[in-house]
Amino acid sequence: MSDSAPLVEYHGNCHCGAFKFTFKAREITQAKTCDCAICSKNGYIWGQPDGDSFTVVKGDENALVSYEFGKRALAHKFCSTCGSSVMVRWKIDSMGKAALINIRTVQNLDSTKLPLGDVFKGSTFGDAYQPPAAVPTGPVPDGSTVYHGSCHCGAVAYTLHSPEEITSATDCNCSICWRNAAVWAYPQTTQLTFRGVPDTVTEYAFSSHKAHHCFCKTCGVSVYTYFTDFERMEGKTALNLRTVNGFDLGSLDLKKGNGRELKPLYEVPA
Template sequence: MAELMPELKTYYGNCHCGAFKFNIKVPEITSLMDCNCSICSRKGYQWVFPGAGCFTIEKGEGTLKDYEFGPKKMEHKFCPICATGVMGKRKGVQTGMDIGINARTLRDLDDIWSFKTNTYDGKALEPAYAPHPFKGPEPTADIENAEIYTGSCHCGNVTMAFKTKGPLNEGHEHIQECNCSICSRNGTVLTYPLATQVSIQTSSAPTTPYTFGRAMQSHEFCPICGVSVYIRKLSISPEHYAKYSGPQKDQKKWEGIMPINLRCFEGVEWDKIEVKKLNYKDFGVKYEV
C-alpha cells in the first residue's frame, strides 16, 4: 500500500514592514531548527525548510538584500527597510533543499517559544568566525570595578562596548526576550543600560533606522549584514510620551536608556544568566502587516 503523504498546511509570512510577503506549504510545523553559528545566533534564526515548489513569493520579489561571508555557501536574505532576516538560500544543492525560512516571520505561529527546537552545531564548522575587535572609546559611565563586554554586528561594520557593574550572571542588568512584532521577527535579546554605559562605533556605513507604530524609538541595524544592534530613543513631545507610555515625569529616565541586542556581544554567560520571556505581543498599538 502506498504511503499516504502528509496533509500540507499553508503558512503566511512577511518581514516586519510588509515589503516582502510570502507563503509556504508544508506539513504542520511541530519543531524548528536553530543554529549556533555566528550569524544565526546574532539574528536568532529559527529555521524551517519547505522543500521544492512549496515556497511562493506574494509581494516584493527582488527587494531582499543578500549578505554572504566566509566561503559564501549561503545567501542570507534580509529586508533592507526593517532588518527582518527572512530566509537563507544555499548554493550548490539541489532545488528544494536550497531554501530555509526563518520561522519567526510566519504569522501563523502564535507562540514560537512553545516549539521543540533541534540545534545544529554550525559554530563548529570551518573556518571559525573571528570576532571583530572594538576600537572606539570606552563608555563614559563611572562604574567601579566594571565589567566591559564588546561585540559587533556580524560583518564588523558596527562595533560596541557595554560597561556594567559586573558579570551579567550576577543580575545587575535586566535581560529580556519579548514576543512583540519587531523583537520576535528580528530575534533580539535586549538589555537596558543607560546610554553612558554603551559606546557604539560604525566604520563604512551608518546604522539604518527603522521606526513604526508609536514612533517613539528607532530600531537601528547594520545595512550590510542586517543584524539589529540597538534601539535609539527619539526626540518626542511630552504629550506624545504621555499618550503612549506613561507619566511625563518618567520621560527623562526613558530618554537616558539605550537598549542593546545582547546577541551581538562576545563572552556573555548565556548558560548562567536569566533571560526573561515577556508577553508584549498585544501591547500598545496593534500590529498589522
C-alpha cells in the same frame, strides 16, 4: 513526522510588509535552530518549504539585501527597510534553489510554544567565527564589567562599560522584537561607545515612532534601539545581548515582555 503527512500552507512577511510570501511544508512542530555565529546573532528558527512551494506574493526576492560570508554557500536575505531576516538561499549547484525560511516571520504561528529540537552544529563547519577588533574607549571606571560586541560582519561594533555584571534581560514578544529575536539589556547610553554608527546602520520606527530599531545595513543583525520622547527610557539604549561577544544567554534571568498585547496591536501591512 511521516512524509505522507498533509502539507500546510504558511504565510509570512517582513515587519514593514514590503516582502510577503507563502510556502507549503509539513506541519511545523519544533523550533529548529543552529549555533553558528550568524544564526545565533539573528536568533533564527528554521523551516523548510516542500519542494519549490515557496512563492513571493509581494515584493521581489532580489530586492532583499543578500549577505554572504565564508565560503559563500548561503545567501542570508533581509528587508532593507525593517531589517527582518526572512530566509536563506543555498548557492551551490547540488542544492538547486533550496531555501530555508526564518519562521519568526510566519503569520499566525506562535513559535514561542514550539519545543526546541536538536540544535544544528553549524559552528563546526568552516573556519571559526572571529569577532571584530574591540572598540577602544577611555579609562574603565573602577568596578565596571566590560563587554564587547558587534553585528556579524563587524560594520557596527561597541564596547559597554557596565557598572555591574549583566545577569538579567528582557525577551520581548512584540512584532519587531520577536522577528529580530532580540534579548534586551538597558544600559545608560553614556556607558556605550560605538563604531560605525550612524553611517552603517538603518533605523526603523513604526507605530508611535518612539523606538528606533537599528540594524546593520550589510548583514542585517539588530544591534540596538534608541528612544525619543519616551520618558521611561530617557538616557538609556536597548542593547541586543545576542550581539555581545561570547555572552552566555543561558545564564540570564530572562524576563518575558508581553509587547504583543500592547495597543495598537500589530497588523500585517497591506
